[in-house]
Amino acid sequence: VTCQEVVEFLLEYFDRTLPGEQIALFEGHLADCECCKHFLDQYRAIVRLTAGSAIPPPPKMPEAVQSAILEAIKAARGH
Amino acid sequence: MEAFADLVNRDGPRMLAVCRRLLGNDHDAQDAVQDAFLSAFRSIAKFDGRSLLSTWLHRIAVNAALMRLRKNRSEPAAIESLLPQFSEDGHRVDSVDPWSLTPEEMLEREEIRTLVREEIDHLPEMYRTVLILRDIEAMETRQVSELLGVSENVVKVRLHRARIALREAFARRMKGALP
Numbered sequence: 001v002t003c004q005e006v007v008e009f010l011l012e013y014f015d016r017t018l019p020g021e022q023i024a025l026f027e028g029h030l031a032d033c034e035c036c037k038h039f040l041d042q043y044r045a046i047v048r049l050t051a052g053s054a055i056p057p058p059p060k061m062p063e064a065v066q067s068a069i070l071e072a073i074k075a076a077r078g079h
Numbered sequence: 080m081e082a083f084a085d086l087v088n089r090d091g092p093r094m095l096a097v098c099r100r101l102l103g104n105d106h107d108a109q110d111a112v113q114d115a116f117l118s119a120f121r122s123i124a125k126f127d128g129r130s131l132l133s134t135w136l137h138r139i140a141v142n143a144a145l146m147r148l149r150k151n152r153s154e155p156a157a158i159e160s161l162l163p164q165f166s167e168d169g170h171r172v173d174s175v176d177p178w179s180l181t182p183e184e185m186l187e188r189e190e191i192r193t194l195v196r197e198e199i200d201h202l203p204e205m206y207r208t209v210l211i212l213r214d215i216e217a218m219e220t221r222q223v224s225e226l227l228g229v230s231e232n233v234v235k236v237r238l239h240r241a242r243i244a245l246r247e248a249f250a251r252r253m254k255g256a257l258p
Contacts, residue, residue: 002165002168002169002170003163003165003169003170003171004165004169004170005169007163007165007243010239010243011235011238011239011242034175035171035174035175036171036175038175038176038177038178039163039175039246041177041178042175042178042246042250043242043243043246044182045178045181045182045185045246046242046245046246046249047214047242048182048183048186049182049185049186049191049192049195049249050195050199050210050214050215050242050245051214051215051217052182052186052192053186053191053192053193053195053196053199054096054100054196054215055096055099055100055196056096057092057093057095057096058092058095058096059092060088060092061087061088061091061092061095062109065091065095065109065112065113066084066087066088066091068109068113069087069091069112069113069116069117070080070083070084070087072113072116072117073080073083073116073117073120074080076117076120076121077080077120
């Protein structure tokens with residue numbers, strides 16, 4: 001297994017859909033290649049950072065937006 | 080009408096958040112949420128109760144945001160400069176340095192969370208959309224493939240490339256910034 005193949009199969013490894021014999025080859029490469037090991041750690045980290053950095057929903061709907069939506073619905077009901 | 084006002088209050092903030100993530104600004108996000116509620120109002124009779132009402136509304140909001148993205152679609156930007164390079168024998172051209180902080184330590188710092196959001200916003204739209212729907216909204220590959228009208232394999236490839244590109248963009252920004 002090369003570094004390029006590790007990157008190609010990383011998603012399947014991460015999703016645990018890689019066949020057993022390929023997992024062994026994959027992990028064998030990781031044990032010998034610091035760069036790929038760091039890359040896998042950072043791939044995991046970026047998934048965590050993506051979810052953890054998202055701005056949460058506002059605590060409530062801004063009043064102007066809420067009014068605009070209800071007005072639009074009222075207008076649509078009139079048609 | 081009162082029931083709808085309750086729905087706007089209850090589900091609107093979450094719908095606003097996902098539209099903001101997909102569209103990148105408050106103005107378009109608010110318009111998309113308005114589109115979504117209008118669309119829900121017109122098709123409420125079609126709601127079959129198989130999913131939660133809030134899940135149904137959330138999906139309508141995602142759809143409304145995606146429609147706006149399609150309308151404003153620009154030329155697809157290249158992502159290749161953020162993908163790893165390999166020599167002919169499949170070995171890396173550049174080394175990968177370890178990060179000194181764990182994701183949890185990084186997430187405690189607002190400047191790092193901002194940086195991650197900025198780099199997500201810089202990803203080309205086709206990759207950013209999949210990344211947001213899978214890794215932030217936690218939708219399944221099948222759902223994302225239905226929403227985008229592409230195969231599940233395409234969703235997987237885009238997600239993988241988006242994560243790899245984001246890792247690289249983030250690493251470049253963080254170089255020297257971490258202790």
